[in-house]
Amino acid sequence: MARIAGVSLGTASNVLNNPEVVAGPTRRRVQEAIAKTGFVRSTAAHQLRVGRSLTVGVVLLDLANPFFGEMVRGAEGVLRDKGYVLMVCSSDESVDQERRYLRALEEHRVDGLLITPVERDLKGLVALSARGVPTVLLDRDPGGLGLCSVTVDDVRGGELAAGHLLELGHRRVGFVNGPLSIRQCADRRTGAKRAFRWAGLRPEDGLVEVTVPALTVDHGEEAVRELLAKKPRLTAVMCANDLLALGVLRGLAGAGVAVPGDMALVGYDDVAFASMLSPPLSSVRQPKYELGASAATLLLEEASEGAHEHRSVRFEPELVVRASTGSALRTVAGSRYRKARAGARPQSTGAVEGT
Amino acid sequence: MARIAGVSLGTASNVLNNPEVVAGPTRRRVQEAIAKTGFVRSTAAHQLRVGRSLTVGVVLLDLANPFFGEMVRGAEGVLRDKGYVLMVCSSDESVDQERRYLRALEEHRVDGLLITPVERDLKGLVALSARGVPTVLLDRDPGGLGLCSVTVDDVRGGELAAGHLLELGHRRVGFVNGPLSIRQCADRRTGAKRAFRWAGLRPEDGLVEVTVPALTVDHGEEAVRELLAKKPRLTAVMCANDLLALGVLRGLAGAGVAVPGDMALVGYDDVAFASMLSPPLSSVRQPKYELGASAATLLLEEASEGAHEHRSVRFEPELVVRASTGSALRTVAGSRYRKARAGARPQSTGAVEGT
DNA sequence: CTTGCTACGTGAATCGTTTCAAGCCACTTT
């Protein structure tokens, strides 16, 4: 072993961990030996003795999806400085795969876990957490169970999108949404309705829903026919995500409907290409990097504190206004919504914390 | 310890690793004990004894970039079945950060390393490899040094893009390229020229280069003015990546130039939104997932074989033809290129392997 | 000269697993 090459044994450990306790000359001698022999300390042995693996597990649906990629970067930014390395796992929305990975991560004794769980039942994670693995849910509500979480307020996001259109004076708004079994879709719908109510309008009158089976470009394009058939005619459309919006955009172009001239359009997610479309797409942005960074911070807290109180951090999505929603309609109706909104809710900035 | 709860000691290990050597009743007893006590084997201790960490390090430039995300998925697909977990690290193109991560990964005793190195000098990696860490370069040429690598043939990619335009009969082709210091840019340029030569044309006459400082949408848009000023006028443009192409597309739209009517356009990378543009963009696709999967396979080979001979796998990019390049010009010139191409090179399918 | 103190260094014990030589037992063979 490197230390023998140097001099003593346990002292070498001190050179690495408590340099100040070792006398100058000895320290130097050991360091030279380390350099000469190319000694590299073994995390495994360290872990066995000390108990920390210097490793954090990250389980998400699909790393190829930039949403998750960016989120992981957020976590990485916080954790790498603390000496942690990330074990990243894509569950591919398979409960089985997720279980296998969780097992592996537990065997590796990860010092923490960030996860966007596939499995509906969070019992397993609660148990894991109870077994001593600090756990933070990513973009998933802990539903009262004792777990930390970081989420984005999708209700608020839906409200932002719809509210923006209402502010511009639109009163007949199409809403191309995915299946309500997807929590995000249901939440955004709730938000959109809320915006209407705050404007003193009945959602049943003004919000015209079209449900598609999946959030894809093609389904968006197909939805256009249905949207255009609505009477009285719509002046704006909001979509549950940007892919749908892109499809709608294309469909409208095909039908000769000008955006935003004849129809305003707003998407959701603010994916990379939203700003590159013609016209650039207004959208609702999710703070992906911050989501990951904040989750990592929560993790560190949970890992250090003795008695930890679980917390949920909820981020506010952000409306990004671009050309696809154009300027206000020439009606005066818009101002009513603005006033209602202003009174209804205190100005909120940044993340809201609770529970 | 779980085993004491069960019965014996070393036997428990056999239940886990050589179940067939343990008698039925004993085995069952131990398994029950394992279930009851919630025993989870420690990879660290396992590693300490056996020497394998069941871990593979992946170092890339930026995980938020879908190119890398997809590549990692490719590697993950191959490695997870073998029981490996990936330690994913973003170097952010910082040599320092890369070094720190490499250090950490070596301390973790990763069983292998996949890396898109930032540092030009590969000595450190060669040394690491010599120290017994199987290493595969991702999208980076090993330059004769003893390392495995997986790359995409960018020369061929440039040739594909230019060749496609030549086949369509274009003879004056703009090439919006990034700085030649980026290997990819230089290679794609080389390939474009080669396509011209194979068509019996002089690149100096037909290929009109415009160099921009960075591969962004904005620089693409700015390049349009320059492109349109060229005499004799261009009929097609190829770009070093899709962002540039998108910028060009937008610039052309602004200038009232129809695509592909007045100008054909081909990009590079085939990013997610290429197919969603109007018109959908022809582009050169890189087999990202396969890149990662193949790298992982190479890694496994290197890890298992005793005397390993380093190999390089080179992938062929693939031309994806969409509406932005339209149909053949009404000249007959196109066929000449087609014939030359057909004779010059045997049909190659899939990956080409070599030293 | 002895005692006590400080400042360093030592080496055994420990973490959880695997490996392996050796032990045990029942049963067969001669």
Add this chain to the structure above:
DNA sequence: AAAGTGGCTTGAAACGATTCACGTAGCAAG
């Protein structure tokens, strides 16, 4: 009945780092 055989099980050693109760030397004070 002694020796041999095969099937299971055992317990100690080892992996590499950390920790901690001690040992040792040097020095000052009494």
